[in-house]
Amino acid sequence: MNKEKVSRFYDVVWTEYIPEYEATEKHWEIFFSENEIRDKSVLDAGCGTGIFSIIFANNGAGSVTGIDISEGSLQTAQSLKEKFELHNAQFQKEDMLHLPFQDEQFDIVWAWGTVHHTTDPYKAIEELIRVLKGGGSILLAVYTRTKVTFIHEFIRKILVRTPKKTWTALSKIMAFFLTPVVFFFKRREKSRKGEKLEELILDWYFVPIRYYYKPEEIQSFLEERGFTIEHFLPASGRFNSTSNFIFKARKSTPFVP
Ligand SMILES: C[S@@+](CC[C@H](N)C(=O)[O-])C[C@H]1O[C@@H](n2cnc3c(N)ncnc32)[C@H](O)[C@@H]1O
Structure with missing residues (x-):
């Protein structure tokens, strides 16, 4: 499954x-x-x-x-x-x-x-x-x-339980609030040709197995x-x-x- x-x-x-x-x-x-x-x-x-x-x-x-x-x-x-x-x-x-x-x-x-x-x-x-x-x-x-993996896993385990149709919106909201890293990601987005912070969040926090x-x-x-x-x-x-x-x-x- x-x-x-x-x-x-x-x-x-x-x-x-x-x-x-x-x-x-x-x-x-x-x-x-x-x-x-x-x-x-x-x-x-x-x-x-x-x-x-x-x-x-x-x-x-x-x-x-x-x-x-x-x-x-x-x-x-x-x-x-x-x-x-x-x-x-x-x-x-x-x-x-x-x-x-x-x-x-x-x-x-x-x-x-x-x-x-x-x-x-x-x-x-x-x-x-x-x-x-x-x-x-x-x-x-x-x-x-790493030492902070448990925090990421705690967040992921909550987020994967939310209804799937809300995932894109949730990752957009999270991307918005991660303001301190947004500037960094804007630069990275350019160098990685279009990979957006919200997609990274989706991949990081919503993937079923990690x-x-x-x-x-x-x-x-x-x-x-x-x-x-x-x-x-x-x-x-x-x-x-x-x-x-x-x-x-x-x-x-x-x-x-
Ligand atoms: C993070 S992506 C990496 C894709 C690619 N290796 C790259 O670096 O661009 C992880 C990939 O592993 C695939 N995957 C996960 N479980 C798998 C399995 N049991 N057998 C084959 N592929 C699997 C996913 O479908 C996904 O495409």
Whole structure:
């Protein structure tokens, strides 16, 4: 049931929002290069409107599979693919907790801001590990648990219980009252090409499922499964935001569970 709530949510929120290509590609380059991905098979798990799939495909990946549970987001991803005239990317509706792919099918698995929106993030990571080849790379961007997380969660748990039809109005009102940060967001809105504070609030406080972790929790989970951490960023380079931390890690060959 919760999964349906999440897919319905992402069918409404962010469905048409596509982060700016060049800025996003710069952040992607922190983790991957054209050489590293050439002719490789990539899974973009929870691809949303598809910007990272497009970046992988446009930089020479052999094949990119973008999966998501939100049909609305996948439609936007499909039109983006057509706009870029790419033939090495495909999008399909799948749940990352039950992937229809073979063991060790992909060279690279990319999951930016997604596992923490599933009903069982560790199970999702296990599933992503299953479909990753030995010697392949996984990238995980995950919400950070901080000292103030409980305040955000307290607010979110109240707000998700309000009637859905009031959500847009509520987020507009909250955006209005968050006056001290509005100036900052006006600047950010420009640099992120149209992402509005009220949409950010909607995504932050109204999303049905949201888990938070300490980096060391995800690190031990990966290391216990034979992964070597190759890159750790304590904050998301994509949005200069402290809300996500990122691990890029390599799966051992052969896989030691
Ligand atoms: C915050 S968005 C991130 C989208 C994209 N990765 C990006 O960075 O632009 C989270 C995405 O995860 C997707 N998602 C949530 N649960 C999922 C699941 N169980 N299987 C596949 N996708 C899921 C949502 O539909 C949504 O598109």
